[in-house]
Amino acid sequence: MKIGELAQLVDGNVVCGHAMLDREIEYAFASDLMSDVLTVRADKLLLITGLANMQAVRTAEMADIPAIVFVRNKTISEDMIQLAEDNGIVLIESPFTMFRASGILYSKGVKPVY
Amino acid sequence: MHFEYRVQGGDFVRAGQASSQVKKILKQLNVSPNIIKRVVVALYEGEVNIVAHAFQGKIYVDIETDKIRVVLDDVGPGIPDIDLAMKPGYSTASPIVREMGFGAGMGLPNIKENTDKMKIASVVGVGTRLEFEVNLKE
Numbered sequence: 001m002k003i004g005e006l007a008q009l010v011d012g013n014v015v016c017g018h019a020m021l022d023r024e025i026e027y028a029f030a031s032d033l034m035s036d037v038l039t040v041r042a043d044k045l046l047l048i049t050g051l052a053n054m055q056a057v058r059t060a061e062m063a064d065i066p067a068i069v070f071v072r073n074k075t076i077s078e079d080m081i082q083l084a085e086d087n088g089i090v091l092i093e094s095p096f097t098m099f100r101a102s103g104i105l106y107s108k109g110v111k112p113v114y
Numbered sequence: 115m116h117f118e119y120r121v122q123g124g125d126f127v128r129a130g131q132a133s134s135q136v137k138k139i140l141k142q143l144n145v146s147p148n149i150i151k152r153v154v155v156a157l158y159e160g161e162v163n164i165v166a167h168a169f170q171g172k173i174y175v176d177i178e179t180d181k182i183r184v185v186l187d188d189v190g191p192g193i194p195d196i197d198l199a200m201k202p203g204y205s206t207a208s209p210i211v212r213e214m215g216f217g218a219g220m221g222l223p224n225i226k227e228n229t230d231k232m233k234i235a236s237v238v239g240v241g242t243r244l245e246f247e248v249n250l251k252e
Contacts (some may be wrong), residue, residue: 001227019160020162033215033218034216035215035216035217035218035224036218036220038155038158039220039224039227049215053129054126054127054129055126055129055162055214055216056215058133059158059215061130061134062130062133062137062151062154062158063151063155064147064151079127088248108199
């Protein structure tokens with residue numbers, strides 16, 4: 001699924017990375033624990049998280065995660081946007097709960113990592 | 115090639131800057147993305163460990179043609195029981211560290227998983243030295 005399409009499905013507001021909305025996502029991992037995210041090996045991975053801080057974006061940078069959906073109406077800071085832009089990461093704000101966003105994307109064919 | 119980075123304990127805003135720079139260097143050297151990911155995930159876990167647990171630390175990175183060697187040296191409380199610290203799920207992290215998304219007790223096991231050689235030595239009340247190597251050729 002394209003990042004732009006999944007952003008629409010979660011009623012998302014794309015905060016940065018508009019040029020990369022055509023990139024493909026195959027898997028998703030939903031977690032507020034970055035230590036767990038860093039154990040995931042899958043490529044084309046979407047991170048769904050309620051942890052809106054610099055470390056969420058850093059984790060995406062290290063793990064080659066092309067896009068993050070921040071659930072539960074979290075606000076994304078300027079520092080986070082700057083870091084994401086430097087590393088070509090798409091940041092999306094969603095008003096949905098983690099469960100709802102995950103459920104929608106799962107039902108549309110985005111795969112779990114295990 | 116040799117690089118050194120200073121890491122400040124408790125500074126979660128900057129945590130990951132050293133790992134980020136190493137990632138850019140490895141990219142420029144055309145190392146394969148899979149290997150870069152293993153190196154920087156291990157390095158980032160180690161860098162976050164210094165920020166989370168120590169007062170300050172230094173990271174020494176040596177890149178050779180076939181491997182990368184990393185030493186993370188910190189001044190801090192040290193690890194009383196390394197075997198216990200290596201157990202997945204065991205953590206002594208503070209609530210602040212957990213709020214940052216870490217402290218799940220997955221750091222050291224994940225570093226071991228992503229590296230080809232790993233060594234850890236610690237003196238309680240003095241500090242911890244973590245060394246690892248990753249082969250750069252697949």
